[in-house]
Amino acid sequence: MDLPEGRMALTVTGRKELAKDICEFTLARDDGAVLPSFTAGAHITVETPGGAMRRYSLLNDGSAPTSYVIAVKREANSRGGSASMHADVREGTVLNVDPPENEFELVEAPKYLLIAGGIGITPILSMARHLSAEGKAFRLIYCTRTPEETAYLDEVSSFPTATVHHDNGDIDDFYDFWDHFEKPGAEHVYCCGPAPLMEEIKALSGHWTEGRVHFEDFAGVDVVREDDVPFTVTIASTGREIEVPADRSILEALRDAGEKTVSSCESGTCGTCKCRLIEGEADHRDLVLMDEEKDDYIMICVSRAKSGDLVVDL
Structure with a gap:
């Protein structure tokens, strides 16, 4: 079947279990040729085996990539996207993939505050890797429920300015971000994670200059609501x-x-x-x-x- 213009048929060359319900997938051309380049924070849109189109952030270096690396969390209320990726994708599976896009681009700044919650670590980790390689100042805060549910725990912990916080599902043990936002600084903030985290950061940063706090949100709008009818x-x-x-x-x-x-x-x-x-x-x-x-x-x-x-x- 002919693919839409720009869409690529890529083969899964690696699958790795990262943490509870989180898998990493590596995709490449069969001939090993270079893929379209991208910058930190970019994502690709993948046609999952179930037919759903889903966006996944890219983790690897994008300067001249011969592969794309993504991590997918199996969502409890999956509508066929993440469940299909976990159940049906193995090494050798061919997936149709759109070229990279970046709506979460790093801007030039004297320093950065990177905030991730759960699987939101994927674009944030790509940024941390890039900033570290460039020798630029950043702080990373990574919030998850438990260590067992924390992808890339060892790597994130290895950054000298990283904080990893596990709340164990206890609302009284949620990370307190207020000290980071009470007084606006020179940094740009990048945040990706579940809706409650991003809503909290939006509320705490309301007095910051517009354009200094950036969010990545693939959720869009509610597809199905409780009062929907056939x-x-x-x-x-x-x-x-x-x-x-x-x-x-x-x-x-x-x-x-x-x-x-x-x-x-x-x-x-x-x-x-x-x-x-x-x-x-x-x-x-x-x-x-x-x-x-x-x-x-x-x-x-x-x-x-x-x-x-x-x-x-x-």
Whole structure:
């Protein structure tokens, strides 16, 4: 099957268990050729064996890479992405991968504060490696629940200015970041981790100059909500009707039914899955469409029917 322009078929050349529910995967061309370069903080979008498109931060040096290294945490509420990577990907598996992108780029600064929570260590570790190699000043704070759930524990601990904190799930033992944010300094802050961590850092840094605190968040918007109900989507060109369950997106339902779909982020942030809305009232949940587009288009990775059914043109 022909791949979309730029997308690469890469072979998994290594799989390594890093910590509880976290695996590292190394991907490369069969001929060992150099891959598109990237900078610290970049990510690739991977088509998982289950068909879902998921973004994963790159860990290795990107100057002239012959491989891409990613780490994937199996999420308890996985919608097919991380579960598929853990269950179905082995050495020799071929995965379709989009070229690297970087929306979390390091900017020039006199020093840096790097903050990671859980699997959010992946872009943060790539930054720490880069800054260390460049001899630039940084501090790294890495928060996890337990040592057993901490990927790259030994390497992070080896940085002289790194702090690794385990809270053991005790809210009274969460790391106190206030001392780092009480008085704005000269550093730029980079933060990646679960939503509660990033919300805390946003709240603590509200008095900092805009643009000094940077976040990486692949979560996008909520794809499924507790009050969602099933509805039917009709494909205008064929008249085929497809039921969208309450716990699946339109995109997932179409994919499950064997319909050819195009997507990338699957979190309502990139616009790749934009389809024409022919009939029906959409519950728009994306972060892409302009108000004047919402009567005529829908992002099928996250949006649903507000009431009744929908007719779309793929």
